[in-house]
């Protein structure tokens with residue numbers, strides 16, 4: 178073999194890169210041995226590393242770089258000669274070629290590479306993800322490190338931890354996850370939807386080479402589709418991003434204003450009623466009580482759909498001395514949910530409002546408004562919210578028509594903002610983290626993972642509510 182190899186090198190130089198007189202089977206095996214799986218992930222946008230074009234792109238299976246074409250004047254061809262890298266996969270068709278010779282290789286040993294490039298899932302495999310046993314069955318990467326598909330790190334290329342947590346949140350909502358994993362988008366669907374589905378498949382891939390994924394390809398498209406509003410170079414607000422992404426995916430899935438017109442609406446959309454009155458200041462109110470709804474007064478009532486319920490945190494106490502500063506204010510979930518009990522009122526610009534839900538979705542997204550703009554500086558409310566992980570009943574906030582599904586929910590996703598010190602969000606020492614539930618039921622079949630970009634750790638249930646929660650997804654408990 179060694180003699181052959183050196184002969185071949187000599188020939189290559191003489192023949193300008195075209196090896197001749199080889200037994201093709203042996204040459205093929207020789208080349209396949211040069212493939213470096215550890216250099217492959219196919220996470221980056223599929224553009225030629227030289228021409229930056231995105232048509233007819235091949236991935237070099239030796240170094241992982243992308244090149245356009247495979248003809249004599251192509252960049253892949255030139256790479257095969259200059260770098261002595263000979264095996265290339267077409268990123269669209271998954272066909273593997275040896276260059277510069279230009280022949281097609283079809284070998285069962287390449288199947289794992291095609292699967293990392295474009296994972297696919299059977300309905301049975303997807304159903305198994307909801308099975309409690311999934312939590313107990315780790316997969317193994319190339320270096321034999323165990324990982325739990327779905328609960329893996331997302332690379333933070335620049336400053337997009339706020340988008341990483343939303344990606345994780347959405348691909349862990351079972352109907353969204355299943356829809357994306359079973360999709361086979363070809364052609365007319367939006368690039369955003371295709372790339373989001375591709376990313377979901379990678380995150381749930383049980384046969385990854387490395388147990389981490391880069392969201393680069395998806396986020397490049399987010400940047401384009403949002404006209405630069407959400408860029409991977411710039412940290413931003415995960416809630417704003419979540420709102421944008423949900424609405425875009427809804428439209429791209431063919432959703433309309435109608436109920437249940439996409440998997441996004443059928444999972445997250447609820448309905449609430451808002452009643453409004455003008456504030457009437459009573460002359461005899463010496464107690465300066467909070468204004469109340471006037472029973473006989475003129476009331477406007479409007480219903481509107483929602484994807485999130487926003488919750489206000491009480492302002493933290495002012496004028497803290499050095500001892501008080503160490504006391505972190507705490508509130509209960511029930512006290513902040515009072516906003517939706519149909520009785521509590523909110524005063525805004527001379528109007529008094531009260532809210533009640535008319536329909537709760539299967540997956541209830543709660544947004545805790547922790548950041549307030551104050552003199553153009555964003556300040557963070559450090560109040561900790563106490564919430565149970567399981568069995569929260571939201572019936573009190575619902576004007577339930579007969580036949581409304583059960584109103585008991587378990588926590589599924591929790592997004593927290595972590596800062597070492599200070600109240601502003603722009604300092605470097607802040608990070609967005611997501612807590613994800615694996616399995617359920619509260620016993621051994623339930624685990625919680627904390628993911629901050631590439632750092633994935635199992636976390637004790639008791640630790641979860643100690644974070645400064647900003648967004649939660651609660652899943653309805655099926656009776």
Ligand SMILES: [Zn+2]
Nearest residue numbers: 237239240262
């Ligand atoms: Zn290469």
